[in-house]
Amino acid sequence: MEFSVTILGTSSALPTLDRYPTAHALNVHERFFLIDCGEGTQAQLRRNHFKMVRINHIFITHLHGDHVFGIFGLLSTMNLLGRKSNLHIYGHRLLKSILDDHLKYFGQDFQYKIEFHEVAVKSKEIIYEDDSLLVEAFPLKHRVSCFGYLFRERAPHRNIHKWMIEKYKLSLAEVVRIRNGADLTLEDGEVIPNEVLTYIPYEPRSYAFCSDTAYSNRIHEYVKDVDLLYHEATFTEELKKMAAQTGHSTAKQAGKIARLANAKKLIVGHFSSRYKDYSVFLREAKEEFDNVELAKEGSTFSIELKRFKD
Amino acid sequence: MEFSVTILGTSSALPTLDRYPTAHALNVHERFFLIDCGEGTQAQLRRNHFKMVRINHIFITHLHGDHVFGIFGLLSTMNLLGRKSNLHIYGHRLLKSILDDHLKYFGQDFQYKIEFHEVAVKSKEIIYEDDSLLVEAFPLKHRVSCFGYLFRERAPHRNIHKWMIEKYKLSLAEVVRIRNGADLTLEDGEVIPNEVLTYIPYEPRSYAFCSDTAYSNRIHEYVKDVDLLYHEATFTEELKKMAAQTGHSTAKQAGKIARLANAKKLIVGHFSSRYKDYSVFLREAKEEFDNVELAKEGSTFSIELKRFKD
Numbered sequence: 001m002e003f004s005v006t007i008l009g010t011s012s013a014l015p016t017l018d019r020y021p022t023a024h025a026l027n028v029h030e031r032f033f034l035i036d037c038g039e040g041t042q043a044q045l046r047r048n049h050f051k052m053v054r055i056n057h058i059f060i061t062h063l064h065g066d067h068v069f070g071i072f073g074l075l076s077t078m079n080l081l082g083r084k085s086n087l088h089i090y091g092h093r094l095l096k097s098i099l100d101d102h103l104k105y106f107g108q109d110f111q112y113k114i115e116f117h118e119v120a121v122k123s124k125e126i127i128y129e130d131d132s133l134l135v136e137a138f139p140l141k142h143r144v145s146c147f148g149y150l151f152r153e154r155a156p157h158r159n160i161h162k163w164m165i166e167k168y169k170l171s172l173a174e175v176v177r178i179r180n181g182a183d184l185t186l187e188d189g190e191v192i193p194n195e196v197l198t199y200i201p202y203e204p205r206s207y208a209f210c211s212d213t214a215y216s217n218r219i220h221e222y223v224k225d226v227d228l229l230y231h232e233a234t235f236t237e238e239l240k241k242m243a244a245q246t247g248h249s250t251a252k253q254a255g256k257i258a259r260l261a262n263a264k265k266l267i268v269g270h271f272s273s274r275y276k277d278y279s280v281f282l283r284e285a286k287e288e289f290d291n292v293e294l295a296k297e298g299s300t301f302s303i304e305l306k307r308f309k310d
Numbered sequence: 311m312e313f314s315v316t317i318l319g320t321s322s323a324l325p326t327l328d329r330y331p332t333a334h335a336l337n338v339h340e341r342f343f344l345i346d347c348g349e350g351t352q353a354q355l356r357r358n359h360f361k362m363v364r365i366n367h368i369f370i371t372h373l374h375g376d377h378v379f380g381i382f383g384l385l386s387t388m389n390l391l392g393r394k395s396n397l398h399i400y401g402h403r404l405l406k407s408i409l410d411d412h413l414k415y416f417g418q419d420f421q422y423k424i425e426f427h428e429v430a431v432k433s434k435e436i437i438y439e440d441d442s443l444l445v446e447a448f449p450l451k452h453r454v455s456c457f458g459y460l461f462r463e464r465a466p467h468r469n470i471h472k473w474m475i476e477k478y479k480l481s482l483a484e485v486v487r488i489r490n491g492a493d494l495t496l497e498d499g500e501v502i503p504n505e506v507l508t509y510i511p512y513e514p515r516s517y518a519f520c521s522d523t524a525y526s527n528r529i530h531e532y533v534k535d536v537d538l539l540y541h542e543a544t545f546t547e548e549l550k551k552m553a554a555q556t557g558h559s560t561a562k563q564a565g566k567i568a569r570l571a572n573a574k575k576l577i578v579g580h581f582s583s584r585y586k587d588y589s590v591f592l593r594e595a596k597e598e599f600d601n602v603e604l605a606k607e608g609s610t611f612s613i614e615l616k617r618f619k620d
Binding site: 013014015016017020021039040042043046047063065066069070072073076077080081094097098101102105106 | 324331379387412
């Protein structure tokens with residue numbers, strides 16, 4: 001029951017020698033999701049042992065090249081690798097035009113179909129769901145339309161406490177009813193609520209991706225109580241003004257969002273290429289939020305499954 | 311007086327972990343030219359210490375993704391780096407449509423202009439010239455329109471042999487005339503031809519780029535006597551049939567082209583990702599042509615200037 005994110009790229013617009021532009025790969029129960037797709041993402045997927053054909057959903061935050069220019073090569077490679085199943089791409093409506101234009105030239109021999117899903121949310125909205133995951137999109141504050149994405153594991157079905165079965169000598173029929181959410185009415189008319197009879201076997205996990213964005217006091221509400229928060233930190237406090245002007249955040253602002261959101265852990269990335277020493281990002285984020293790490297190409301952050309005992 | 315080529319990428323359509331898709335950077339007298347631009351070319355330029363803003367001419371052979379998908383990121387990065395001067399791009403007419411479509415979305419804030427030059431040659435034609443270089447395009451034999459490019463240093467002005475000046479006691483006026491190409495007429499009417507009075511100070515150098523192409527018995531004429539020939543070798547002899555079917559060559563065929571062309575040196579590249587051991591390419595090419603090397607990311611092949619003594 002994996003729930004992990006692997007950082008494929010962490011640089012901002014100007015790539016450096018050791019950093020790739022933005023892309024994150026998410027593994028939820030061995031289903032694979034890609035968030036953003038900067039140039040070189042297909043090579044980074046390969047380097048980090050992701051099978052490209054197993055990615056069925058790509059979420060693009062916004063239409064700046066460092067978040068999307070890798071999609072052209074990835075789509076072609078998927079075709080060369082024999083992809084047949086539909087690929088779902090989520091993003092701003094213009095991304096559809098861009099892909100349509102592109103595929104006129106380069107998609108003629110594609111053996112698979114691209115299903116485009118326009119993201120146009122003004123607040124937080126569910127844009128994807130399957131039996132184990134919900135994905136919500138929410139607006140960020142950048143120079144162009146930009147969306148954050150929140151990946152939330154679905155709450156599992158509740159289990160009945162074994163000792164409750166014994167205590168009330170439950171029949172099989174009663175067990176089935178309680179599993180489906182019913183309360184238990186005793187012979188004397190007393191009602192035992194379902195929440196008392198049952199427990200959730202594990203806490204559903206969550207991951208939020210917030211890049212690119214200026215500091216916004218709406219973000220922490222969108223990602224409330226998230227387990228793992230990735231928030232961009234293009235600049236340090238010294239260049240706070242430039243951050244605001246260019247629609248980016250400082251590491252300290254990212255830390256503040258994590259603190260206000262009550263996140264369990266923060267990753268910062270999307271560092272400007274002007275920085276050689278990244279330790280200042282860590283130091284400044286920690287002024288607001290202690291459990292923070294720097295994004296690094298190839299790092300995998302796995303969110304542990306917390307099982308509740310019977 | 312540099313004349314060198316640096317291999318930025320050598321893989322074919324499916325990139326591998328240690329290989330990039332096709333791109334070569336040419337340095338002719340500290341002017342920089344790019345041939346093809348697969349995904350990751352901008353990172354490879356940086357890694358190999360080329361200044362992106364100093365590249366003014368990009369030659370694209372054909373419109374398969376592994377030869378062109380890196381251009382989108384490169385164009386954006388050039389803009390971010392403050393490029394103001396025009397950039398010249400050469401290629402098939404559809405490349406103009408592709409770039410126009412792309413720049414509608416991603417080129418709105420570009421501070422420089424792209425000048426597109428359509429390549430549509432049926433035989434060998436000069437498509438670019440400056441004071442030190444000529445570039446000729448010629449057709450290759452691939453699944454889509456594809457062009458090879460031949461870079462030829464211009465022949466230098468001829469020098470007068472010092473001993474001729476002494477022998478005929480040439481006046482300054484005569485020296486100037488002879489330098490401009492005149493013959494010398496002696497008092498007794500005898501004519502000493504210009505070629506006897508003068509010599510070329512150095513042999514002009516040349517580099518030819520042939521990828522992607524099936525074996526074609528026209529290519530060796532286009533690149534006759536070239537100093538350095540890059541010819542694709544996607545497959546080994548074992549897969550000769552597949553090479554022909556997919557519009558590619560084997561290493562042995564590349565060797566044959568080099569031999570027939572009387573090339574001085576051959577580089578083979580564009581290896582299919584199915585190969586792990588490349589030594590077989592070298593062995594098979596050598597059956598036809600001895601002075602051959604395998605293309606390797608980051609390798610620079612410098613053609614030495616051969617000066618002729620007075």
